[in-house]
Amino acid sequence: MSENEMKLVVVGAGGRMGQTLIRVIHETPSVTLHAAIEREGSPFLGKDAGELSGVGPIGVAVTSDPLQAFLNAEGVVDFTAPAASVTFAGLAAQARIVHVIGTTGCSADDEEKFTAASRHARVVKSGNMSLGVNLLSVLTKQAARALPAEGWDIEIIEMHHKHKVDAPSGTALLLGEAAAAGRGIDLASQSVRVRDGHTGPRPGGTIGFATLRGGSVVGDHSVILAGEGELVTLSHSARDRSIFARGAVAAALWARNKKPGQYSMLDVLGLSNQ
Ligand SMILES: NC(=O)C1=CN([C@@H]2O[C@H](COP(=O)(O)OP(=O)(O)OC[C@H]3O[C@@H](n4cnc5c(N)ncnc54)[C@H](OP(=O)(O)O)[C@@H]3O)[C@@H](O)[C@H]2O)C=CC1
Numbered sequence: 001m002s003e004n005e006m007k008l009v010v011v012g013a014g015g016r017m018g019q020t021l022i023r024v025i026h027e028t029p030s031v032t033l034h035a036a037i038e039r040e041g042s043p044f045l046g047k048d049a050g051e052l053s054g055v056g057p058i059g060v061a062v063t064s065d066p067l068q069a070f071l072n073a074e075g076v077v078d079f080t081a082p083a084a085s086v087t088f089a090g091l092a093a094q095a096r097i098v099h100v101i102g103t104t105g106c107s108a109d110d111e112e113k114f115t116a117a118s119r120h121a122r123v124v125k126s127g128n129m130s131l132g133v134n135l136l137s138v139l140t141k142q143a144a145r146a147l148p149a150e151g152w153d154i155e156i157i158e159m160h161h162k163h164k165v166d167a168p169s170g171t172a173l174l175l176g177e178a179a180a181a182g183r184g185i186d187l188a189s190q191s192v193r194v195r196d197g198h199t200g201p202r203p204g205g206t207i208g209f210a211t212l213r214g215g216s217v218v219g220d221h222s223v224i225l226a227g228e229g230e231l232v233t234l235s236h237s238a239r240d241r242s243i244f245a246r247g248a249v250a251a252a253l254w255a256r257n258k259k260p261g262q263y264s265m266l267d268v269l270g271l272s273n274q
């Protein structure tokens with residue numbers, strides 16, 4: 001290990017993203033896996049993180065003591081669950097390190113806690129860490145701005161694997177926010193998240209969401225702008241979870257020398273002014 005390699009902790013190390021992160025960190029020269037964390041009672045505790053993720057033994061055993069790990073690390077990469085991410089945010093603030101949060105399905109209350117933690121930690125949070133989806137959000141904002149709300153309806157469709165527990169996906173909401181920003185409207189009051197039964201005609205100016213779940217789909221998203229007699233569809237298909245892990249590692253490295261604060265993947269990618 002070279003002295004300049006950034007020491008990262010992966011929390012939720014046994015999960016789908018946790019294992020992918022361990023693989024990506026292992027193959028990225030500028031970072032090193034400092035610790036791998038799972039919850040108390042997890043069957044992964046004590047196992048070698050490299051063996052768990054398929055890269056072979058790396059001499060880092062999975063433990064359940066995040067604070068101890070954070071105090072000697074420079075960053076934590078967190079794709080777990082909302083309550084866990086809130087706890088990790090408090091600990092990352094205590095340790096004054098970088099906290100990259102990929103967890104989705106967080107409440108407004110959780111978001112306030114991340115903001116509070118960002119007084120001391122450098123927090124990078126995004127519903128999608130891939131370059132492609134962040135570019136798609138820029139294109140969505142531009143399309144929503146260019147096509148008039150009267151006559152052009154916006155619908156967002158997403159499909160994910162059958163294990164996903166939150167809906168709409170963090171990405172769908174991120175794309176919804178981009179469309180709302182392009183239109184200059186408030187997403188929370190203008191979104192239609194569910195349709196069932198006699199709904200009546202579509203209210204003009206709203207942004208609709210549709211959720212599909214099944215099989216092993218990594219993550220598909222489409223933004224449809226539907227006009228009279230024509231459709232514009234902007235879409236992204238994730239084929240491999242390493243796109244999210246590579247983005248998260250890039251985010252940790254980017255935030256390494258930043259001031260405490262809350263940042264997005266658009267900041268990391270230099271796309272926030274688009
Ligand atoms: N922003 C992005 O680019 C992406 C975001 N995601 C999001 O990341 C999250 C995780 O997804 P995925 O990997 O598929 O889910 P998994 O369920 O496969 O993994 C989550 C892991 O976190 C662990 N965990 C939960 N609570 C704790 C805790 N308190 N302490 C330590 N470990 C804990 C789980 O353990 P246990 O099983 O014991 O609960 C599990 O191993 C989801 O919110 C998903 O939407 C996913 C991909 C990309």
Ligand SMILES: O=C(O)C1=N[C@H](C(=O)O)C[C@H](O)C1
Pocket residue numbers: 104127128160164168169170171172218219220238
């Ligand atoms: O749970 C997943 O798997 C994914 N979650 C994120 C989301 O909610 O958008 C990102 C990606 O699509 C995969």
